[in-house]
Amino acid sequence: MSEFPADSVGLVTPQTVHFQEPFELACGRSLSGFDLVYETYGELNRDASNALLICHALSGHHHAAGYHSVDDRKPGWWDSCIGPGKPFDTNKFFVVSCNNIGGCHGSTGPASINPETGEVWGRDFPPLRARDWVNSQLLLAQHLGIDCWAAVIGGSLGGMQAMRWSLEYPDKLKHAIVIASAMKLTAQNIAFNETARQAISSDPGFANGDYLKTGSRPKDGLALARMIGHITYLSDESMGKKFGRELRSGTFMRGSDEEIEFQVESYLRHQGEVFSDNFDANTYLLMGRALDYFDLAREYNDDPIAAFQHALCDFLVISFTTDWRFAPERSREIVEALLGARKNVSYAEIEAKEGHDAFLMPIPRYIDVLNSYMVRVFQATQTGAGS
Amino acid sequence: MSEFPADSVGLVTPQTVHFQEPFELACGRSLSGFDLVYETYGELNRDASNALLICHALSGHHHAAGYHSVDDRKPGWWDSCIGPGKPFDTNKFFVVSCNNIGGCHGSTGPASINPETGEVWGRDFPPLRARDWVNSQLLLAQHLGIDCWAAVIGGSLGGMQAMRWSLEYPDKLKHAIVIASAMKLTAQNIAFNETARQAISSDPGFANGDYLKTGSRPKDGLALARMIGHITYLSDESMGKKFGRELRSGTFMRGSDEEIEFQVESYLRHQGEVFSDNFDANTYLLMGRALDYFDLAREYNDDPIAAFQHALCDFLVISFTTDWRFAPERSREIVEALLGARKNVSYAEIEAKEGHDAFLMPIPRYIDVLNSYMVRVFQATQTGAGS
Numbered sequence: 030m031s032e033f034p035a036d037s038v039g040l041v042t043p044q045t046v047h048f049q050e051p052f053e054l055a056c057g058r059s060l061s062g063f064d065l066v067y068e069t070y071g072e073l074n075r076d077a078s079n080a081l082l083i084c085h086a087l088s089g090h091h092h093a094a095g096y097h098s099v100d101d102r103k104p105g106w107w108d109s110c111i112g113p114g115k116p117f118d119t120n121k122f123f124v125v126s127c128n129n130i131g132g133c134h135g136s137t138g139p140a141s142i143n144p145e146t147g148e149v150w151g152r153d154f155p156p157l158r159a160r161d162w163v164n165s166q167l168l169l170a171q172h173l174g175i176d177c178w179a180a181v182i183g184g185s186l187g188g189m190q191a192m193r194w195s196l197e198y199p200d201k202l203k204h205a206i207v208i209a210s211a212m213k214l215t216a217q218n219i220a221f222n223e224t225a226r227q228a229i230s231s232d233p234g235f236a237n238g239d240y241l242k243t244g245s246r247p248k249d250g251l252a253l254a255r256m257i258g259h260i261t262y263l264s265d266e267s268m269g270k271k272f273g274r275e276l277r278s279g280t281f282m283r284g285s286d287e288e289i290e291f292q293v294e295s296y297l298r299h300q301g302e303v304f305s306d307n308f309d310a311n312t313y314l315l316m317g318r319a320l321d322y323f324d325l326a327r328e329y330n331d332d333p334i335a336a337f338q339h340a341l342c343d344f345l346v347i348s349f350t351t352d353w354r355f356a357p358e359r360s361r362e363i364v365e366a367l368l369g370a371r372k373n374v375s376y377a378e379i380e381a382k383e384g385h386d387a388f389l390m391p392i393p394r395y396i397d398v399l400n401s402y403m404v405r406v407f408q409a410t411q412t413g414a415g416s
Numbered sequence: 417m418s419e420f421p422a423d424s425v426g427l428v429t430p431q432t433v434h435f436q437e438p439f440e441l442a443c444g445r446s447l448s449g450f451d452l453v454y455e456t457y458g459e460l461n462r463d464a465s466n467a468l469l470i471c472h473a474l475s476g477h478h479h480a481a482g483y484h485s486v487d488d489r490k491p492g493w494w495d496s497c498i499g500p501g502k503p504f505d506t507n508k509f510f511v512v513s514c515n516n517i518g519g520c521h522g523s524t525g526p527a528s529i530n531p532e533t534g535e536v537w538g539r540d541f542p543p544l545r546a547r548d549w550v551n552s553q554l555l556l557a558q559h560l561g562i563d564c565w566a567a568v569i570g571g572s573l574g575g576m577q578a579m580r581w582s583l584e585y586p587d588k589l590k591h592a593i594v595i596a597s598a599m600k601l602t603a604q605n606i607a608f609n610e611t612a613r614q615a616i617s618s619d620p621g622f623a624n625g626d627y628l629k630t631g632s633r634p635k636d637g638l639a640l641a642r643m644i645g646h647i648t649y650l651s652d653e654s655m656g657k658k659f660g661r662e663l664r665s666g667t668f669m670r671g672s673d674e675e676i677e678f679q680v681e682s683y684l685r686h687q688g689e690v691f692s693d694n695f696d697a698n699t700y701l702l703m704g705r706a707l708d709y710f711d712l713a714r715e716y717n718d719d720p721i722a723a724f725q726h727a728l729c730d731f732l733v734i735s736f737t738t739d740w741r742f743a744p745e746r747s748r749e750i751v752e753a754l755l756g757a758r759k760n761v762s763y764a765e766i767e768a769k770e771g772h773d774a775f776l777m778p779i780p781r782y783i784d785v786l787n788s789y790m791v792r793v794f795q796a797t798q799t800g801a802g803s
Binding site: 213214215216217219221223224227231232233249250253257260263265268269271272273290293294301 | 600601602603604606607608610611614615618619620636637639640643644647650652655656658659660661677678680681684685688708711740
């Protein structure tokens with residue numbers, strides 16, 4: 030593996046597990062069984078006390094670290110944090126990352142065959158909530174022989190799963206690491222998600238969600254949805270720094286309104302197109318709805334302190350100064366609720382220019398905070414805390 | 417006019433003026449002539465020194481105040497500021513408001529007939545810059561017998577026109593009132609405009625801009641563009657206050673992903689639909705491009721102080737605390753450049769929850785600031801300053 034950086038987990042191979050039992054969903058419907066695709070990095074220790082669960086966000090998947098082939102130009106999506114010597118240190122921890130159900134990277138989702146009809150699920154795939162993912166991740170833990178996670182970790186929608194774990198299965202995790210997340214979306218968040226939905230569903234190629242049956246594709250709509258999302262992941266400052274008002278051609282076009290002229294436009298279009306070539310529109314809609322629906326305290330009388338009183342684990346909460354999609358204020362609300370519930374919580378607000386995307390970046394102080402906290406998480410694994 | 421509020425200008429009738437001379441545009445092309453639709457409120461005084469020019473923003477038009485019929489349910493778009501006893505007091509001032517060229521409310525624009533071809537201009541209408549509007553407004557001033565405006569006033573894109581007036585025709589205005597504006601857009605602003613363009617141009621009904629010839633309409637795309645814009649006009653706070661996470665049905669839908677569930681979604685869809693029934697897509701694209709292109713100091717070596725050294729008028733600059741589309745920082749940049757150029761400038765940053773849209777609202781401190789400043793503007797009209 031001399032091709033890969035020394036702190037990379039190197040070549041990794043996804044695995045698939047099939048669960049045969051009917052799986053009840055929060056919406057009241059159930060799956061007659063399902064597949065989960067996952068990757069693991071590092072070794073599970075003898076008492077299975079060193080396992081970390083990585084929960085992915087809106088457009089994420091199981092491939093969080095390392096490379097699938099020697100020709101891969103890019104590693105997994107959170108390679109900055111997972112690997113030997115990195116915060117989620119594969120010399121110490123057994124790191125598990127799965128593609129959530131409803132996804133489009135191999136786990137059962139809208140692009141899978143509905144066994145009851147023999148046809149692609151498409152728009153008929155049941156809507157999911159964060160708790161459905163938590164329940165499916167619990168089955169994966171059992172499959173891997175893990176009774177209790179050393180930590181459940183996630184950014185954005187992933188952080189919501191970590192919080193939900195702490196309430197649903199309080200004795201099945203020692204730590205929850207909640208990064209750039211929120212207890213619920215704001216109206217503005219929901220509004221942006223709604224524009225993304227409109228972009229997809231008004232694309233004639235969407236065919237009312239049946240595009241896999243009709244052979245069409247909502248390529249433009251999905252690309253536009255991603256463009257809108259992408260703007261909200263970046264800060265005004267980082268976009269300004271990256272693109273400013275740079276023109277692609279160097280001078281102002283005169284007389285033509287059709288050309289792409291600003292660099293930022295060409296960047297966004299490219300991002301949108303690449304994404305729409307590799308992502309399923311129904312999955313995007315489903316994930317966005319799960320985000321909108323998430324409301325940590327809804328079943329606890331809208332009282333987040335009452336909600337967190339059910340948690341038993343310790344918490345690390347992290348936010349980034351220029352994140353306006355999940356602003357630091359949202360993280361401070363989490364911290365206040367945890368303190369109100371008398372939980373152990375560490376909080377760091379990281380100075381960063383990158384907006385919401387900062388949680389994926391190797392920002393030194395962010396990495397330092399994770400490293401320090403993971404020392405504590407590791408200590409817990411050494412004291413027989415795994416069962 | 418007892419049907420109308422006492423501080424309304426009451427019934428108003430739009431007028432149209434046709435200019436026959438060829439009109440050179442910044443892009444290098446020209447119009448062989450053009451129509452401007454405009455409204456006036458109040459009376460022009462003897463020395464024509466009391467005229468105010470109102471410049472409209474992206475989706476605005478000439479109908480800024482009063483009512484077109486006794487059945488009108490809503491007055492013009494800036495009725496909060498124009499009328500007897502209001503800041504732009506029609507007992508004292510002669511207020512002029514036109515639909516800019518390129519618009520879709522009667523002035524020559526993409527939906528007009530191109531006299532050279534006998535067909536609708538559509539996408540072939542030349543791209544416009546703020547200076548083109550200023551030049552056309554100068555012709556309107558001459559038509560109305562106004563040699564010098566007591567003030568040129570505008571919010572957002574309208575503020576850009578006021579600033580451009582001060583540089584292009586320094587001796588033709590006494591005051592410029594620049595509200596919720598900027599000397600140029602940020603990369604994030606441009607990026608949002610680009611998503612709006614993509615929404616419109618990827619709608620099959622857009623027919624590459626020729627929808628008026630083909631009889632199709634980019635209804636969904638224009639609605640979506642407006643939805644995206646609308647989110648950026650409101651603050652996170654004002655959306656939260658207006659909608660929170662209120663559900664339309666009162667409870668969470670189970671099992672269905674298709675229904676509109678959050679109030680904010682239904683509001684945005686409605687806004688988008690109403691807008692797309694009443695606005696021309698090519699005009700929207702053209703106005704958005706003019707916004708993107710605007711860069712006050714580009715022709716002044718990118719030095720805004722050097723640019724404003726050409727101005728002779730006094731300035732009032734106003735921003736709103738929660739406006740994130742044209743943030744107070746952008747207004748402070750204008751103020752700093754004006755101070756650097758040793759111009760008289762007053763600045764007010766208004767505490768407001770309404771985001772960018774605040775400039776249209778009757779916010780007491782905002783109205784107070786305008787009222788105070790307009791006393792000065794009126795005094796200048798009394799000293800024979802009009803010529």
